[in-house]
Amino acid sequence: MDSTTVVQLREHVRKKRPLIHHITNIVVSNFTANGVLSLGASPVMAYAIEEVEEIAQAADALVLNMGTMTSQSVEAMKLAASSAEKAGVPIVLDPVGVGASSYRTSVGKRIVEDFDTSVVRGNVAEIANLIGESTFIRGVDAPDDAKNKENLAIRAAKKLNTVIVVTGEEDIITDGEKVSRIENGDPMLTQVTGTGCLLTSVIAAFISTHPNSLEATTAAVAFYGIAAECAAESIKEDLKGPGHYQIALIDALHMTTNEEIEKRCSINT
Ligand SMILES: Nc1ncnc2c1ncn2[C@@H]1O[C@H](COP(=O)(O)OP(=O)(O)O)[C@@H](O)[C@H]1O
Ligand SMILES: Cc1ncsc1CCOP(=O)(O)O
Numbered sequence: 001m002d003s004t005t006v007v008q009l010r011e012h013v014r015k016k017r018p019l020i021h022h023i024t025n026i027v028v029s030n031f032t033a034n035g036v037l038s039l040g041a042s043p044v045m046a047y048a049i050e051e052v053e054e055i056a057q058a059a060d061a062l063v064l065n066m067g068t069m070t071s072q073s074v075e076a077m078k079l080a081a082s083s084a085e086k087a088g089v090p091i092v093l094d095p096v097g098v099g100a101s102s103y104r105t106s107v108g109k110r111i112v113e114d115f116d117t118s119v120v121r122g123n124v125a126e127i128a129n130l131i132g133e134s135t136f137i138r139g140v141d142a143p144d145d146a147k148n149k150e151n152l153a154i155r156a157a158k159k160l161n162t163v164i165v166v167t168g169e170e171d172i173i174t175d176g177e178k179v180s181r182i183e184n185g186d187p188m189l190t191q192v193t194g195t196g197c198l199l200t201s202v203i204a205a206f207i208s209t210h211p212n213s214l215e216a217t218t219a220a221v222a223f224y225g226i227a228a229e230c231a232a233e234s235i236k237e238d239l240k241g242p243g244h245y246q247i248a249l250i251d252a253l254h255m256t257t258n259e260e261i262e263k264r265c266s267i268n269t
């Protein structure tokens with residue numbers, strides 16, 4: 001994929017203004033809603049078991065984010081996912097913290113077994129734990145090695161039959177066959193909580209407006225990384241801290257130009 005496709009798919013999102021239903025965590029809720037708005041999509045956060053089926057089936061995509069889940073929100077996720085599936089609404093899962101507790105791991109595994117997710121996005125540890133490979137991160141083999149990460153992503157995509165995004169310094173996107181690696185991004189992303197969660201929502205917006213999930217996901221990850229670079233450069237030298245960066249990232253999702261996308265885009269296949 002080249003930068004022209006990234007430009008086009010970003011324009012699609014802005015033109016169609018998709019409605020993204022989130023069942024997400026309390027830490028990132030406001031940041032995510034503002035980021036999704038800034039991108040040009042429309043966020044709705046709705047958790048009540050009495051309404052999630054209705055909202056999910058009317059949305060253009062559903063984001064399930066396990067960050068601060070409770071037994072009640074897990075119930076809501078299942079109802080929403082079931083309704084989304086029936087209505088043909090794509091589901092994107094962010095398995096936040098899978099591996100941190102046995103409950104979290106079993107909920108994550110249950111969601112990917114019971115529902116047809118279009119995309120799952122997580123860091124190395126989360127994706128490894130989601131497919132029962134906790135030894136991958138605990139063992140002696142260096143998990144951050146690029147080839148290891150890529151192979152993990154491919155195994156996960158094949159096992160779960162979904163597009164997988166493994167994020168980190170380099171991002172890997174695969175459907176189990178085709179693989180893209182994205183080098184865009186900025187280390188400041190690691191200093192602000194919720195930047196992974198926001199990326200998951202940006203992916204949901206892109207896949208909801210394009211028929212090819214792998215292509216749309218690749219474009220979303222590249223666009224987000226480019227916006228992250230623009231954000232870092234937009235801040236005055238004496239204000240370059242995490243607080244200003246959080247705001248700059250939201251602004252960059254709105255302000256990043258097609259010229260910047262074309263200049264910076266770094267997708268390797
Ligand atoms: N060392 C890094 N350098 C540049 N970008 C990074 C780095 N680590 C993570 N990112 C970016 O930060 C975002 C969140 O990824 P990550 O930190 O892996 O997710 P999470 O916050 O869910 O653990 C992604 O866009 C990813 O590309
Ligand atoms: C700190 C924290 N605790 C529970 S959810 C959450 C936010 C995680 O966000 P991200 O994975 O995008 O950094």
Ligand SMILES: [Mg+2]
Binds near residue numbers: 096097122123196197
């Ligand atoms: Mg995360």
